Amino acid sequence: MSNEPIVTKLLSGYKYMWYAGDEWVLTAQITKIYEHKRGVIDGEIEITHHDKDIPILSGIRINLTSQSARTTIAKRLKANPTVEEFDWPKMIDEICAATVKLQREGEPIKELWTSEDIPPLEYLIDPVLMKDIPTVMFGDKGVAKSTLSLLFYVILMLPWYDNPLGLKAPSRSIKTIILDWEVPGYIAQWNAKKVQEGMGLPAFPLYHRRCNYPLADDIEGIRNMIVDLKAEVIIVDSLARAAGGDLSKDTENANRFFAALDNLQVTSLIIAQTSKNQDEKKKSIYGNALYTYYARSIFELCKSQEINEDTMSIALFHRFSNLTRLQKPMGFKLSFNGVGTKIERQELSAQEFKGKLTGQQVILAELKRGSKTVIELADSLEWEEKSVRPLLSKMKGRKLIVNVGPNEWGLISTNE
Incomplete structure (x- = not known):
């Protein structure tokens, strides 16, 4: 020997x-x-x-x-x-x-030159999921985080070019695994079937793994499955049990969780719960601050008051990114009908999500409905005129809006 x-x-x-x-x-x-x-x-x-x-x-x-x-x-x-x-x-x-x-x-030092031909940062789902980095989507209970992530799964797998969410699909099918600490496989399968029927989609496979241990303690088995399937994306549902321990106090488990993600060497979408902060504009990922610091891109998913028991408006807000500019808020309508689950893009309502939007975002959403004077804006938003005028001045400087008449404002581009 x-x-x-x-x-x-x-x-x-x-x-x-x-x-x-x-x-x-x-x-x-x-x-x-x-x-x-x-x-x-x-x-x-x-x-x-x-x-x-x-x-x-x-x-x-x-x-x-x-x-x-x-x-x-x-x-x-x-x-x-x-x-x-x-x-x-x-x-x-x-x-x-x-x-x-x-x-x-640890890892050896690499000599990296800026003179090399460096490819641009790549999105797998533009503008939501960036390749090779951890993206977190957090929100309150009942805002359809798992449902929206399932739609992202379908966009990656088919790929779904003409999806009604208005998102850019990848140029090829990207195998994705749902690592599920929340529900067993048959429930995930039932949810997927409802999406397929509600959206009129062809049948698709659901690569789902029920997980019982923290990610860092189950990494070898998960990695073997990723290699066998040649998967490039994982959806972690959800952070609380995938990390383990006391999320609000335990820094060691936060470090172990993200170290495990790094070792898996795949793109990750992590579903997380929201903080207990009562200030609507200061909501964050529930747990230790490290969960926010280590995420490279963070979205908050919110819902408005339900239109009826079968329909609700939801909105996706880009709260943090250290690699790109923040994306514009995205509005969706989620419907549960007799056939299945349906979700489609819709204009973001400033009135429904006023508490989640910045002042400029509220005005942009309002002007998408048509040009308005300062008085009309103040009346429709229930603001004082003295609060509206400084925002309009800043937005004009950023070339977001333009005067279209005496004291009347409109969007420079309908894309804004």
């Missing part, structure tokens, strides 16, 4: 393989590695011998930095009468020390 093992980097650890000629003899895996605040590193160890159908050691968590822990594992292996003799103390010492060293080294 070779003295030096072949080392392979895994998603959450490392694999060591010893060979005799061309055949492997022994495999050791250390996965689910975690470094504690005081420098202690532990991981889950599994050792398999080629003559055995099952691992000779598995499911044991070991402190990799503890000599006594290494000795205990070596003694246990040495006491196993069904396995041929190996120098277990030496082997356990070596793989534990190597794992600690590799874990602390």
Whole structure:
């Protein structure tokens, strides 16, 4: 048997393989590695011998930095009468020390030149889902977050070029997996069937996985499924259980969650709950501030008062992005009829979502209905004229609006 093992980097650890000629003899895996605040590193160890159908050691968590822990594992292996003799103390010492060293080294430095031909940032669903970054969509309970994310799934999978949401689909089908901590598969299938029938879509596959453990603790299995399916996008429904722990206080689980996302190396859409802040304009992702800081793009989904029990207006607001400008608010109408679930784009109503819009956004939405004087704007919005005039001045400077008559304002472009 070779003295030096072949080392392979895994998603959450490392694999060591010893060979005799061309055949492997022994495999050791250390996965689910975690470094504690005081420098202690532990991981889950599994050792398999080629003559055995099952691992000779598995499911044991070991402190990799503890000599006594290494000795205990070596003694246990040495006491196993069904396995041929190996120098277990030496082997356990070596793989534990190597794992600690590799874990602390991290990624190598890359030399990146601005003179290189750098492709522009790419959207998979324009302007909602950017490639290779975590995007979060949060909102109150009952605002149809899962339903809208299911529509995004269909846009990616078909791809759905002429979708009524007014979003730009990718040029090819992009396989997507729904990682679901909320409902079992048959309910997700029922929801998908309602969308298919309500929107008049062809049948489509739903790649759905019911999850029971935090993402960071289930990463190897999820990664294997991503590789087998050749998936490029995951939809995480939802953040609270996918991260685990106390979201409002636990920073370690926030770090572990986003580190796991990074290791999966796919685009992610994360559905999250909303904060308890009572100020409508200051709502944010529920939990520790790290969930906001690590997200590269954040949308808030809101609903207005329901028109009736089968129809409601919802709106998607782009609250944060550190890579692009903020996108304009998007309005949709969601209907539940006897056939199925239907969602389509509609003009955003300034009256319905006034509490969620900035002053300029409210005026833009109002002017889409036609040009108005300052007095007419103030009356329709129930504002004072002295509040309207400064906003109009700023918007004129930004070339969003123009004078169309004496003291009358209109949009420069209908696209605004």
